Amino acid sequence: MKKHLLAVVGAAALVCLSGPVQAQSHDLNVVSWGGAYQDGQKEVYFKPFNATGIKLTDEAWDGGLGVLRTKIKGGNSTWDVVQVEHDELEIGCDEGLYEKLDVNKIGGAARYLPGTVHPCGVGAIIYNLVLAYDGDKLKTAPNGWSDFFDTKKIPGKRSIRNGAKWNLEIALIADGVSSSDVYKVLRTPEGVERAFKKLDTIKGDLVFWKSGAQPPQMLAAGDVVMTTAYNGRITAANEKDKKNFKMVWKDTPWTMDSWVIMKGTPQKANAEKLVEFMGRPENQAKLPKYVRYGVTAIGATPLIDKSLMGELPTNPEIHKQAFAEDVKYWIDNGDKLAERWTKWAGTK
Amino acid sequence: MLLRQRTALLLPLTGFLLVFFVAPLVWLLSLAVREAEVPRALPRTLIELQTWQPGQALPAKVFSDLALDLREAREASTLADAARRLNYEVNGVRSTLMRAAREVSSADAGTVFGADFFTTIDPTLTSPEFFAAVKRAHGPVSSYYLLAAFDLTRNANGEIERATEANRIYVDVLLRTLGISASVTLLCLLLGFPVAMLLTQVTEKTADWLMILVLLPFWTSLLVRTAAWVVVLQREGMVNTVLMDLGLISEPLTLIYNRTGVLIAMTHVLLPFMILPLYSVLKGIPPHYMRAAASLGAPPVVAFFRVYLPMAAPAIAAGSVMVFILAMGYYITPALVGGGSDQMLSYFVATYTTDTGNWGLASALGLMMLVTTLALYGVAHKLSGGRALSMG
Secondary structure (H helix, E strand, O other), rough: OHHHHHHHHHHHHHHHHHHHHOOOOOOEEEEEOOHHHHHHHHEEEEEEOOOOOOOOEEEEOOOOOHHHHHHHHHHHOOOOOEEEEEHHHHHHHHHHOOOOOOOOHHOOOOHEOOOOOEEEEEEEEEEEEEEEOOOOOOOOOOOOOHHOOOOOOOOOOEEEOOOOOHHHHHHHHHHHOOOOHHHHHOOOOOOOHHHHHHHHOOOHHHEOOOOHHHHHHHHHHOOEEEEEEHHHHHHHHHHHHOOEEEEEOOEEEEEEEEEEEEEEOOOOOHHHHHHHHHHHHHHHHOOOOOOOOEEEEOOOOOOOOOHHHOOOOOHHHOOOOOOOOOHHHHHHHHHHHHHHHHHHOOOO | OHOOOOOHHHHHHHHHHHHHHHHHHHHHHHOEEOOOOOHHHHHHHHHOOOOOOEEEOOOOOOHHHHHHHHHHHOOOHHHHHHHHHHHOOOOOOOHHHHHHHHHHHHHOOOOOOOOOHHHOOOHHHOOHHHHHHHHOOOOOOOOHHHHHHEEEEEEOOEEEEOHHHOOOOOHHHHHHHHHHHHHHHHHHHHHHHHHHHHHHHHHHHHHHHHHHHHHEEEEEEEHHHHHHHHHHHOOOHHHHHHHHHHOOOOOOOOOOOHHHHHHHHHHHHHHHHHHHHHHHHHOOOOOOHHHHHOOOOOOOOHHHHHHHHHHHHHHHHHHHHHHHHHHHHHOOOEEEEEEEHOOHHHHHHHHHHHHOOOHHHHHHHHHHHHHHHHHHHHHHHHHOOOOOOOOO
């Protein structure tokens, strides 16, 4: 009796265990940020690429280096091409989570804007963290970060991302530091103190957001009078929900997301073909119609509908007002500042 | 024979639990004390540092060994993990180490890798603080993450001390987590008890209908319910609009992104877990006990407290323990409807697991929560005379 049962249990356990262990070939799989953005990518990249004869599936994720690390260390991952943030690109590359990219297989370095090609990835979009407000509700229009921190001039709640990144920068700019000196000041302990002190002045009026979808929602609900937000989300809210949200571009940080190919994928050749396809100027030029993010192929900009350029981060008029996020600073200081931020945000 | 058969029948479940629950749990929690990154990447440096104590001069060979380790670790892709680990203690050393490894690899043959070489890259790399941190991470186990979870740290001499004021976080968060869980449990009890009592006193058909109302939110996704609360509670949401239209308030109330929102949403989400165990016990209390108490002269309030409540006590204990333990682990609800000072411990576990990938600290915080929960459960069990364990 017992022997018989054991055999059954053993067989069942074997069935359970052997399932995931066997390496399974899969279709080429691309992972991006979901939402309206990925819907746009589907139209301009994924569907046309499917038509070239290589079967492509897509998934969404929320970011996080821990997730990528699990995929690689867990083995047998079904992710092939992933869109990552700038620090994830740098750290993940150091940790060997991505395949090294042969730039000649993705169209050559000359195709892309300077600074967007990396040994482990290539830029997908360029976007800004802007100051946004509801033009229908706010009587006094804010003119920059100093107004964001001026609760006398513009009273009411304002929301910022829950995290140190970008908030310390804008606090210093509001305190009179020029955007070109921000990281120089932040690299000193006094600079960090100064930033937190400036944030203290509006702490009672602060609300935090976590996901990029929240800021336009908070503006629409009247929970806040001003917010920091990803520029594409604000334009999308204006177009989809007929809002009159305005953006201030002056002294806003810009950053870049990149495509990477996950280490050890059996689909490497097809993954390279996909990244090359998504880097073609004529394909990239179609993306801003769906979501107002800048693209990285030099040849794409002249092909973009002029009416869309007004709110595009790669528009020279806008780009020259912005400053680049210093990813090295955040890689080095992110851990410590995250603790500091948690403590700061968690106490009244 | 009977015993053997029973054992055999339990075998599949036990095996399943061992393989898919106990083993991963133990493995994950062991991350809280394991130190594998630095010994894997810098073995020679660690041997050199074996006899070195902070305050002494560094061993002469340590820099050439460090150079050798850096070069090999870079090629084997083990350096990034070690650099990340050291960056927790020596802020900024992550990219410094990666840069040093690049420079070592690209240095001309015959370069002397001494203190001078590393000072030019960054003076941190020749500082006693850096080597003390390397030595402390020698493995195979260390108390670093556990200490960090309790806001403690080691100074350069290896003595344990409290973290600086700005970095004391997790003890506060633990107390906050316990506070929110206790408040939610109390609210659930106050709201759930009358409902459970009502369920036992109406006809069976009405009770069925009421039960569906209790269970309906139970079957709805947690995320959907939480998002619904955002719509209801926001500044121009339903609650504020109705109150303003009725003229009860002139300014909208702040009901969300603060503690109020967290308590409202969590109480709603967890209410069924209170009502169901309460109902299962309360329906077994014969109604004629109360009638007997009344016929013997007890006013309704006295009868309730002296007759009904003692019989309901096991249910209250079971429901409260259930809600409290579930509340301890909540994070998505506070993350969506809470403010910065309302985040609970699991929020940080989630952040460290998926965002920054600091699994050591995530495990240490998880361990802290597990031990606290088990301890509280033990106390509840003891206080209730063993009744908290039974589900009625």
